[in-house]
Amino acid sequence: AQSVTQLDSQVPVFEEAPVELRCNYSSSVSVYLFWYVQYPNQGLQLLLKYLSGSTLVKGINGFEAEFNKSQTSFHLRKPSVHISDTAEYFCALTSGTYKYIFGTGTRLKVLA
């Protein structure tokens, strides 16, 4: 069975500080990995995705993530956060079907 684990349900961080949101996955087959962001009262928006190739993936709004196959991780990072980054972030995977497996989400709260 496949799974996605986001251990941190909430991450508070001060504005302009760096942040890392952790995502670990489990799968017996190759997977494609995604990070989605959900701003308050909005739908999910794709931040970035890893399909193949370079393990460092850059997304929108200055976010990046690194795929680490040996550690089965796909952590999301941003070197300097803004108040506007306050949102919920979801890590997800698919093994090539439309059935995406989502983590439980991490609420990022950026403090002034």
Added chain:
Amino acid sequence: NAGVMQNPRHLVRRRGQEARLRCSPMKGHSHVYWYRQLPEEGLKFMVYLQKENIIDESGMPKERFSAEFPKEGPSILRIQQVVRGDSAAYFCASSPEKTRTPNTGELFFGEGSRLTVL
């Protein structure tokens, strides 16, 4: 707005009533997916539809839940005789016609419909 449109955004029902959630996919998209997010859980796949066809409903509860995507009009997720455990956020997503596998494409999500059962 050319995005995925869901309505209502919020719906309150009493136990035993019916809930109908609607989803209009993005323009040009012919594939619709419904996901459910229970409190403190991630989104979970429910059903995949194309126009007039249910492709995969393996994530749908066997009773009380049904979905359709008619030739004309939005996709509808219908929950009959709602119970408190149905309280959740229901997200619709769409994607364009797939011309190849495997699917590595992005899903485009709506803002969700939040159902509260009293």
